[in-house]
Amino acid sequence: MVKIVLTADRAVFTDYHGADLFGFGLCMPYRLVPKFVEYMVLAPRAPTVDGVRARFAPLGICKTEAALLAAGFKREEVAIVPPHALRKAVDKDTAIVAVHVLDPKGLAPVTWTLKAISGGGTSCTELEFENLMKVVLELKHRYRFKLVVGGPGSWQLRGWEDKYEIDVLYDGESELTFPIVVKKLLNGEEVPRYVRGEPPPPEAIPLIVTPSRNGQVQITRGCPRRCRFCSPTMWRFRSIPLEQILKEVKFNLDAGFKSVGFVTEDVLLYGANGLKLNPDAIKKLFDETVKLASKYGVDTVGFSHVSCASALVVKDVVKYISDLEGLSDSKPLFPQIGLESGSPRIVAKYFRGKAYPWSPEDWPNVIVEASKLFNDAYWYPCYTYIIGFPDATPDDYIKTIELLDRLRDEGFKGWTFPLLLIPMGGTLIEKEAQFLQLKKLPREAIDCLVEGWRLSLSFSRTIIHRLVRVRNPLIAKILNRLAEKALRAMEVWIDGVSKGIDIIETQFSQVNIRNLSSLAKTIVSVVAHPKKPVRATNA
Ligand code: SF4
Numbered sequence: 001m002v003k004i005v006l007t008a009d010r011a012v013f014t015d016y017h018g019a020d021l022f023g024f025g026l027c028m029p030y031r032l033v034p035k036f037v038e039y040m041v042l043a044p045r046a047p048t049v050d051g052v053r054a055r056f057a058p059l060g061i062c063k064t065e066a067a068l069l070a071a072g073f074k075r076e077e078v079a080i081v082p083p084h085a086l087r088k089a090v091d092k093d094t095a096i097v098a099v100h101v102l103d104p105k106g107l108a109p110v111t112w113t114l115k116a117i118s119g120g121g122t123s124c125t126e127l128e129f130e131n132l133m134k135v136v137l138e139l140k141h142r143y144r145f146k147l148v149v150g151g152p153g154s155w156q157l158r159g160w161e162d163k164y165e166i167d168v169l170y171d172g173e174s175e176l177t178f179p180i181v182v183k184k185l186l187n188g189e190e191v192p193r194y195v196r197g198e199p200p201p202p203e204a205i206p207l208i209v210t211p212s213r214n215g216q217v218q219i220t221r222g223c224p225r226r227c228r229f230c231s232p233t234m235w236r237f238r239s240i241p242l243e244q245i246l247k248e249v250k251f252n253l254d255a256g257f258k259s260v261g262f263v264t265e266d267v268l269l270y271g272a273n274g275l276k277l278n279p280d281a282i283k284k285l286f287d288e289t290v291k292l293a294s295k296y297g298v299d300t301v302g303f304s305h306v307s308c309a310s311a312l313v314v315k316d317v318v319k320y321i322s323d324l325e326g327l328s329d330s331k332p333l334f335p336q337i338g339l340e341s342g343s344p345r346i347v348a349k350y351f352r353g354k355a356y357p358w359s360p361e362d363w364p365n366v367i368v369e370a371s372k373l374f375n376d377a378y379w380y381p382c383y384t385y386i387i388g389f390p391d392a393t394p395d396d397y398i399k400t401i402e403l404l405d406r407l408r409d410e411g412f413k414g415w416t417f418p419l420l421l422i423p424m425g426g427t428l429i430e431k432e433a434q435f436l437q438l439k440k441l442p443r444e445a446i447d448c449l450v451e452g453w454r455l456s457l458s459f460s461r462t463i464i465h466r467l468v469r470v471r472n473p474l475i476a477k478i479l480n481r482l483a484e485k486a487l488r489a490m491e492v493w494i495d496g497v498s499k500g501i502d503i504i505e506t507q508f509s510q511v512n513i514r515n516l517s518s519l520a521k522t523i524v525s526v527v528a529h530p531k532k533p534v535r536a537t538n539a
Pocket of ligand 1: 223224225227230231232233307338351354
């Protein structure tokens with residue numbers, strides 16, 4: 001008897017074909033993502049063990065399930081269910097459906113930016129959330145369960161609670177507070193519509209009991225650097241004890257995953273006391289994990305994020321990890337890293353802590369020196385930088401352009417992706433910032449966008465074939481061909497934007513390659529006229 005069903009939409013509840021970076025493809029307007037690419041490549045259907053329970057799940061949902069079981073619920077009372085199996089899982093016994101959200105209204109920084117630069121439209125992430133909610137609401141009307149929605153994207157649903165008939169909009173960590181909310185709902189007690197979860201001590205975070213997507217294991221929570229535009233920094237910083245980490249790594253490997261991915265805001269903060277780094281703890285973390293993974297034939301331990309300042313403080317650890325994992329040009333890592341701005345004035349005002357122990361004036365040098373260190377260790381960063389700090393001046397953008405130029409001149413290997421600042425709920429900057437429109441930005445901001453794209457394009461050309469590493473060889477071949485075409489189209493598109501952003505509205509906003517026929521026409525058009533702007537196609 002499943003009383004509590006945990007789920008998410010298909011843009012969240014998938015393994016991205018084993019390549020987590022594919023998740024960013026779902027931030028695109030869906031008119032620019034052919035259906036077969038979305039459903040066969042970017043977001044394949046998550047398998048179940050029995051037609052209902054998921055074989056694996058996004059880490060956040062696994063953690064929520066673990067919290068409920070640790071609080072006394074029985075395994076048969078709780079089920080993690082992928083969206084396509086919801087109709088089978090939910091019935092008259094279901095008392096609560098909890099939906100985990102990342103980007104339900106398409107307002108996350110990557111999504112908002114991609115919409116702005118491509119001419120708008122509903123993102124795949126929004127589309128999939130709407131698809132899920134149609135089913136959830138139909139079932140809710142039939143079975144009258146309570147609907148709880150939570151996760152990193154819950155802030156986007158403020159103001160939409162009535163439309164989606166959300167009983168509780170849950171924000172924050174699940175371990176301590178979510179089981180209390182669930183028990184109250186089951187007892188018919190009053191629960192406020194907005195609930196914020198309290199942070200647990202790391203030892204009180206239960207181990208997952210459903211394998212997590214792509215072998216992801218959380219090693220830290222929160223971040224002590226206090227950047228004003230960031231939400232994870234609002235969570236108290238904690239490192240998860242090594243023993244717990246190793247148990248979850250082993251659990252996922254036993255389940256058959258061939259990868260280990262550390263989830264963290266900065267892998268080099270593992271074991272730190274505030275911002276006082278702990279090289280021994282980081283080395284031990286990698287020593288033990290690599291040793292364990294190698295027993296299963298897994299030779300790379302990846303991680304999501306790192307910071308330039310930490311890397312320069314513990315240079316030897318960067319090299320140590322690289323040597324331990326046997327990284328090389330054909331076996332690199334691609335960490336995500338915030339570069340944010342090249343302007344010391346902006347650093348001082350919005351993210352001084354990110355440069356620590358260096359000063360805001362040192363920040364451009366920190367980026368350049370860390371980039372050399374990373375590249376020497378075969379870490380090829382995905383840098384992101386921000387366009388649209390509330391009082392950014394043309395001079396601030398010029399300083400960022402100068403920093404990007406320095407990186408190019410140094411032979412930087414990696415990407416530099418501009419993101420528009422968004423007033424993300426729960427951040428320190430939430431009240432000051434606005435959702436930006438490109439046409440309100442100064443010329444220098446557009447030049448700054450273009451500069452980063454050009455650098456990214458040139459690196460992409462050198463690495464694209466190594467990047468497309470999906471399991472199915474046929475899909476890999478198709479993807480490689482598509483990726484080449486996409487790079488050519490991107491070059492045309494960057495050239496167009498560099499001459500004036502009107503082209504986004506007049507031409508790019510009309511492009512629609514959702515269906516096969518329109519995709520084929522667009523590819524032919526790009527290949528036949530590589531120097532001309534992308535022609536609109538009708539779907
Ligand atoms: S360093 Fe990264 S995770 Fe930490 S506060 Fe800044 S943006 Fe957030």
